[in-house]
Every structure is written in structure tokens, then in C-alpha cells.
Amino acid sequence: MKYQVDDNGYYGAYGGAFIPEMLYPNVERLRKEYRNIIEDDGFRKEFQELLKEYVGRxxxxxxxxxxxxxxxxxxxxxxxxxxxxxxHKINNTIGQILLAKRLGKKRIIAETGAGQHGVATATVCALMGIDCFVYMGEVDMERQAPNVARMKMLGAEVIPASSGSKTLKDATNEAIRDWINNPEDTHYIIGSVVGPHPYPDMVTQFQxxxxxxxxxxxxxxxxxxxxxxxxxxxxxxxxxxxxxxxxxxxxxxxxxxxxxxxxxxxxxxxxxxxxxxxxxxxxxxxxxxxxxxxxxxxxxxxxxxxxxxxxxxxxxxxxxxxxxxxxxxxxxxxxxxxxxxxxxxxxxxxxxxxxxxxxxxxxxxxxxxxxxxxxxxxxxxxxxxxxxxxxxx
Structure with missing residues (x-):
């Protein structure tokens, strides 16, 4: 299987987990548990039901x-x-919110660029009654104002990222800083196939x-x-x-x-x-x-x-x-x-x-x-x- 992730989180020469020490327990627990959780019959049943009845698949x-x-x-x-x-972002956020619940997390953070992942994260947090904080670059907040309004209506707090180009990269930086400061109770719902292992594979499995x-x-x-x-x-x-x-x-x-x-x-x-x-x-x-x-x-x-x-x-x-x-x-x-x-x-x-x-x-x-x-x-x-x-x- 040339194109699947290996046991160390690599696709060929790329991947791995290059993370601050503070995040190691969080990421390591995810790495050890995510496959068992998402392949569990109860998880799969709940995931499939929500995809059908809620997402419209x-x-x-x-x-x-x-x-x-x-x-x-x-x-x-x-x-x-x-x-x-x-x-498509909702496929991943449904999967990750179910995973976060099984890991006992009480708080969700996310980054967003176009706002679609932020909206999808705010949506599943509202669905499950979990606090939601979305980081978004100031430039993106301006050009994607309707999505900012949607996130707020769904109960999320949208936090502007004002560094760098004030876009997706900078929102991701801020979200990672938040996670470092709140490693115990917080799950970071990454919106794409990026980030430390196991995120690229985990998001792929949900998509x-x-x-x-x-x-x-x-x-x-x-x-x-x-x-x-x-x-x-x-x-x-x-x-x-x-x-x-x-x-x-x-x-x-x-x-x-x-x-x-x-x-x-x-x-x-x-x-x-x-x-x-x-x-x-x-x-x-x-x-x-x-x-x-x-x-x-x-x-x-x-x-x-x-x-x-x-x-x-x-x-x-x-x-x-x-x-x-x-x-x-x-x-x-x-x-x-x-x-x-x-x-x-x-x-x-x-x-x-x-x-x-x-x-x-x-x-x-x-x-x-x-x-x-x-x-x-x-x-x-x-x-x-x-x-x-x-x-x-």
C-alpha cells in the first residue's frame, strides 16, 4: 500500500509529528486511540447515522x-x-466531535480560512452542546463575513488572528497556541489533511x-x-x-x-x-x-x-x-x-x-x-x- 500512512505517520518522506512538548500527551493519546475508536462498531454506526440524517449523505x-x-x-x-x-468540511467535523466526546474533551478549538470549516465545527459543537472557539484571520473575516455571522449564530466565539498575512496560516498558528495553553480539556478539530500525525490520516478517514x-x-x-x-x-x-x-x-x-x-x-x-x-x-x-x-x-x-x-x-x-x-x-x-x-x-x-x-x-x-x-x-x-x-x- 504505497500511498497509505505508515506506523510512524509518514507518507513516503512526508508527515510525522513535530510538536511542542506540552502537546505530546494529547497527540500521543490521539495516535494510540484514534483508529480503535473510529473503527469501533458503535462509533461507525453513530457516524453513519449522522452523515445520513444530519449531513444529507x-x-x-x-x-x-x-x-x-x-x-x-x-x-x-x-x-x-x-x-x-x-x-465537505462537515464530514470531518462530525467524525472529530464524536471522537472528542469519546476522549472526554469539554472544549473545541478550530482554525478556518474560507469559514466553511469554522461553520462546520460550530455546527457540530452546537449539535453536541460543547463550547467552540474558532480562530480566523482578520482578512478572511472581512472577505467571508457571512460565515463569521453563521458561526456566531451557532454559538461559537470567533477569535481574530491579526499577525502575519492575517489569513489561514496565522489562524492555525493561534489555534496551536491555544491548544498548548489548554492541553487537558481541549480537542483541536483541524480542518484539513495537515498537522501532526495522526491528523492527516484521521481527516482522510472521515473524508x-x-x-x-x-x-x-x-x-x-x-x-x-x-x-x-x-x-x-x-x-x-x-x-x-x-x-x-x-x-x-x-x-x-x-x-x-x-x-x-x-x-x-x-x-x-x-x-x-x-x-x-x-x-x-x-x-x-x-x-x-x-x-x-x-x-x-x-x-x-x-x-x-x-x-x-x-x-x-x-x-x-x-x-x-x-x-x-x-x-x-x-x-x-x-x-x-x-x-x-x-x-x-x-x-x-x-x-x-x-x-x-x-x-x-x-x-x-x-x-x-x-x-x-x-x-x-x-x-x-x-x-x-x-x-x-x-x-x-
């Missing part, structure tokens, strides 16, 4: 007829945008429901489980990890990860880690990250609040190095046009993160009989202000 695998006609191929959209709260459903739905619709291509956007990479998971070892399926090129790969305002990154340690794991020659983290940029992260999950770093996944990038302009195209061809307004995945269609060539699945990771309600200003609507 399975999400549809929708044949995008007009989009397919435009590209002369078969394009399916995995509709994670139809999940409760509007994105793999996406590709499990995809296999079954393709069998019903096409008579086969395997598409030719799966395309997903990647910031930290949780929606991509979920969409890729069941196909990791099946090299007949081409996995396509699309990062944010911002204003251009070489513009100095980008978040295309697979091109610009080099190995280093960020937020508790060894992975690819954008950094200067002396190891200082480079500030990322994207029009999408969920993709401007200077690193990528260790699984994705391994997929890039091993050439198992094809890494592309889309500029702000390419992503925005691709998002608007989906609106006009299919009547679906995608999150700007998802629009980056859609932009890959113009960078690739397909056969007429190919089957392409694009993971539609979130809906565009949260991004309406950005769309309005960009297109002067």
Missing part, C-alpha cells in the same frame, strides 16, 4: 450534460456542495466517504467503479484526499490536484505549493511548503480564502513526488471564469475553491468516452461578494 453524483457537451466528454460532479453547511460513494454511484450510472480522471482543488487538501482515497492504489485512475496560482506562479502572489514549495516543517508535520532560502515561510496568496495556505498535506506531497497525482494550478482569473461558466451551463454556483478544480478542464484534453469526476467541494454562497466585485455584477 449520500451526496449526488450529477452528470453535467451541458458542461460535458462543451468539452466533448463525460463529466460528473460529486455534489459535496449539497452537504449541510455547504461543503473517504466521498470516494466510497463515488465508486458505488459510478457503478450504478456507468457500470464501472473507476473513472478515467478525478479532479479536485487542493489547499491543505482534505476534499482531494477524500475524493482520491479509494483510488490511490489504482493507477488506472488519473488523480488531478489543482492548486491556486493566484496572480501567476512567478508573480510572488501565489499558493501553488507543488511548484514553489520545498520540504520543511509547518504546523507539526514535514511536508512541502513555500519558504525562503533561510526557511522563513513565504506568504501565500489566492483570491480564494480556502486555498491560500503555504503548505500542502503530507499525503499530497507524497502523491506529487511519486507522480501518482498530476498537479496543476489555476490563476484567480482562470478560476473565476470557470466558476462563472458552471453557473451559466449548469445552474450551480460553486465555491471559488471548487472553481480552481473546474479550471483544469481548459488545461487538459480528454477522449469522448472518458469519464471525469470533479469533486464539487463547496457552494458559492460564501463567495458572492467576491464574485460580485470581480465581475461587477
Amino acid at each position: 449520500p451526496t449526488p453524483l450529477y452528470f453535467a450534460k451541458r458542461l460535458s457537451e462543451k468539452y466533448n466528454t463525460k463529466i460528473y460532479l460529486k455534489r459535496e456542495d449539497l452537504c449541510h453547511t455547504g461543503a 473517504k466517504v466521498i470516494s466510497e460513494e463515488m465508486q458505488q454511484q459510478l457503478k450504478e450510472k456507468e457500470g464501472i467503479e473507476d473513472p478515467n480522471y478525478i479532479i479536485a482543488c487542493v489547499g491543505g487538501g482534505s476534499n482531494a484526499a477524500g475524493a482520491f482515497y479509494q483510488y490511490l492504489e489504482n493507477e488506472a485512475v488519473t488523480l488531478v490536484a489543482v492548486e491556486a496560482a493566484g496572480k501567476g506562479i512567478d508573480s510572488g502572489e501565489s499558493a501553488a505549493t507543488s511548484v514553489l514549495g520545498s520540504p520543511g516543517v509547518i504546523h507539526g508535520s514535514k511536508t512541502l511548503l513555500m519558504q525562503t532560502e533561510d526557511g522563513q515561510i513565504t506568504e501565500p496568496y489566492s483570491i480564494s480564502a480556502g486555498l491560500d495556505y503555504p503548505g500542502v498535506g503530507p499525503l499530497h506531497a507524497h502523491l506529487r513526488d511519486s507522480n501518482r497525482a498530476k498537479f496543476l494550478s489555476a490563476t484567480d482569473a482562470e478560476a473565476m471564469e470557470a466558476g462563472l461558466q458552471l453557473c451559466k451551463l449548469e445552474g450551480i454556483i460553486p465555491a471559488i475553491e471548487t472553481s480552481h478544480a473546474l479550471a483544469a478542464l481548459d488545461q487538459m484534453s480528454f477522449q469522448h468516452e472518458d469519464i471525469i469526476v470533479i469533486n464539487l467541494s463547496g457552494r458559492g454562497d460564501k463567495d458572492l461578494d467576491t464574485y460580485i466585485h470581480y465581475f461587477n455584477l
Whole structure:
């Protein structure tokens, strides 16, 4: 199993747990117990029931007829945008809140960029009656104001991160500081496949429901489980990890990860880690990250609040190095046009993160009989202000 995490928390050369001593007991307990907990029959039953009755799974695998006609191929959209709260993030937060309860934790912290993970965390904390504190960069709070309001309505305290670029990286820094100060009673619900082991694998295990459903739905619709291509956007990479998971070892399926090129790969305002990154340690794991020659983290940029992260999950770093996944990038302009195209061809307004995945269609060539699945990771309600200003609507 070349693409699974090993016993030490590594995917190839990437992963591990590089953490302050204060967090060692917390992370070590998680590492020792998480697999037993999430594979327990009682846990699985409760998790599956909530995914069905609360989240609204399975999400549809929708044949995008007009989009397919435009590209002369078969394009399916995995509709994670139809999940409760509007994105795939809820799959992970449901799993982690159930885990936190079994670990006896009384307080939840989270980081968020686009706000979708913050909303999903606030949602499950309200559901379970647990105190919730969400760290969010000041810049992201401004451009994702509706999600800030949603979190507050759900009872969460939203704490601004005012250091650095005031975006996702800085919110994560603040959340880790909080966890160091409150290691006993607090569980940190990390929103992506990043952070110290076991988080990258744990989040992947909660998101793999996406590709499990995809296999079954393709069998019903096409008579086969395997598409030719799966395309997903990647910031930290949780929606991509979920969409890729069941196909990791099946090299007949081409996995396509699309990062944010911002204003251009070489513009100095980008978040295309697979091109610009080099190995280093960020937020508790060894992975690819954008950094200067002396190891200082480079500030990322994207029009999408969920993709401007200077690193990528260790699984994705391994997929890039091993050439198992094809890494592309889309500029702000390419992503925005691709998002608007989906609106006009299919009547679906995608999150700007998802629009980056859609932009890959113009960078690739397909056969007429190919089957392409694009993971539609979130809906565009949260991004309406950005769309309005960009297109002067």
C-alpha cells in the first residue's frame, strides 16, 4: 500500500509529528486511540447515522450534460456542495466531535480560512452542546463575513488572528497556541489533511466517504467503479484526499490536484505549493511548503480564502513526488471564469475553491468516452461578494 500512512505517520518522506512538548500527551493519546475508536462498531454506526440524517449523505453524483457537451466528454460532479453547511468540511467535523466526546474533551478549538470549516465545527459543537472557539484571520473575516455571522449564530466565539498575512496560516498558528495553553480539556478539530500525525490520516478517514460513494454511484450510472480522471482543488487538501482515497492504489485512475496560482506562479502572489514549495516543517508535520532560502515561510496568496495556505498535506506531497497525482494550478482569473461558466451551463454556483478544480478542464484534453469526476467541494454562497466585485455584477 504505497500511498497509505505508515506506523510512524509518514507518507513516503512526508508527515510525522513535530510538536511542542506540552502537546505530546494529547497527540500521543490521539495516535494510540484514534483508529480503535473510529473503527469501533458503535462509533461507525453513530457516524453513519449522522452523515445520513444530519449531513444529507449520500451526496449526488450529477452528470453535467451541458458542461460535458462543451468539452466533448463525460463529466460528473460529486455534489459535496449539497452537504449541510455547504461543503465537505462537515464530514470531518462530525467524525472529530464524536471522537472528542469519546476522549472526554469539554472544549473545541478550530482554525478556518474560507469559514466553511469554522461553520462546520460550530455546527457540530452546537449539535453536541460543547463550547467552540474558532480562530480566523482578520482578512478572511472581512472577505467571508457571512460565515463569521453563521458561526456566531451557532454559538461559537470567533477569535481574530491579526499577525502575519492575517489569513489561514496565522489562524492555525493561534489555534496551536491555544491548544498548548489548554492541553487537558481541549480537542483541536483541524480542518484539513495537515498537522501532526495522526491528523492527516484521521481527516482522510472521515473524508473517504466521498470516494466510497463515488465508486458505488459510478457503478450504478456507468457500470464501472473507476473513472478515467478525478479532479479536485487542493489547499491543505482534505476534499482531494477524500475524493482520491479509494483510488490511490489504482493507477488506472488519473488523480488531478489543482492548486491556486493566484496572480501567476512567478508573480510572488501565489499558493501553488507543488511548484514553489520545498520540504520543511509547518504546523507539526514535514511536508512541502513555500519558504525562503533561510526557511522563513513565504506568504501565500489566492483570491480564494480556502486555498491560500503555504503548505500542502503530507499525503499530497507524497502523491506529487511519486507522480501518482498530476498537479496543476489555476490563476484567480482562470478560476473565476470557470466558476462563472458552471453557473451559466449548469445552474450551480460553486465555491471559488471548487472553481480552481473546474479550471483544469481548459488545461487538459480528454477522449469522448472518458469519464471525469470533479469533486464539487463547496457552494458559492460564501463567495458572492467576491464574485460580485470581480465581475461587477
